[in-house]
Amino acid sequence: MDKEKLDKEFEKLWNETPFSYSDDEKEASWEKFQSKTFAAKKPKIKIWRYMAAAAIIICMLTGTGIYLNRSPLQDTFYLTSNTIENTTSTIKIVGLPDSSSVELNPDSKITYANNFETNRKIVVEGEAYFKVKKDKKYPFQVFCNETTTTVLGTCFTVQGNVQKGVTVFLYEGSVQMSIKDQDKKWILKPGEKFIYGKNVAKVLEFNRFADFENEKLSAVSDYIMANYGYKMIIPEQYDNQRITIRINKKEDLKTIVQLISEMYNLNFEINEDLKQITFR
Incomplete structure (x- = not known):
């Protein structure tokens, strides 16, 4: 019998008799006996105890739902x-x-x-629709159904529902698309959309601009309202002034107004309560 098994057997016997001693007395006596008999094993027992304590802490943290540095699609990622x-x-x-x-x-x-x-x-x-601040140290990830959109800094829209799947529209920058349990990656360029549904993924182009070619200014007014x-x-x-302009479909309203x-050569005022823009 090796030392580890012998150690366990001695401990078992030691705890069984005599019953008249308290647990504290038995523990103190056992440690004294063990230090003399198996002196070389003591550091290992301490290490085991630290590991056991760490395991208990981990279980407690897991029970409360703390982030475990894995995909939210696999683990609960927030405390x-x-x-x-x-x-x-x-x-x-x-x-x-x-x-x-x-x-x-x-x-x-x-949810974050x-x-x-x-x-x-x-x-x-x-x-x-996301406007992401650039941060190379901490990539920005959006999880929707089984897809993951990973970015450093860009502008994009994520549409997702159970029936139709997920569609990601990229307006600026670059994003990487991935699907749960798949190794393949898709890199989108501005003006491309990623579509995933019924276990099929594809990348298509879309028009990310609204173009006005020598149209009345009122046409832009209608676009802003819509x-x-x-x-x-x-x-x-x-009213009849003509305008030629290209607008990014996800441009800031204030940028367009400016x-x-x-x-x-007009001044403007934006009334947030009335949702009204007045040019003078």
Whole structure:
């Protein structure tokens, strides 16, 4: 019998008799006996105890759901999380802790961990448009159904639901797409969309710009109303003014408004409560 088995047998016998001694007394006596009999084994027992304590801590952390540095699609990735849901009928703007931003569509929600600055993983249900702050040290990852979108800094939209699968539209920068349990990666360029559904993935092109070629300024006004929900009021003398402009479909509203104001030398005011833009 090797020392380890012998050690266990002695300990078993030692704990069985005599019953009149307390547990503390038996433990002290056993340690004294063991140090004399198996002196070389003591460091190993200490190590085992530290490992056991570490295992208990890990189990406790796992039970509370702490992030384990693996994909959220495989493990619970947050101890305490932030879930933001848009229950309104308009787009909701959400500022993330790393200074990235999300335009959250109605009936959509996102979930991310409290340590988001260093753990930039976010789960999407529904549709959301992301403007990601660049951070080479901590890549930004969006999880939707079985897909993962990994970026360093870019602008893209994620649409996902159980029936139709997932579609990712890339407007600026570059993203890498991957699918759970698959090794293949897809790198998107601006103007490309990734579609995944019914276990089939493909990359297609889409038009990421809205082009106005010598059209009335009122056409841009209609575009802003339809896509941003803001009414644009322009002086009457500009009603028939012509404009040629290309607009990124996910451009900031304020950027578009500033461009128009500079083109026609107009001042503007944005009323957030009325969702109205007035040029003067």
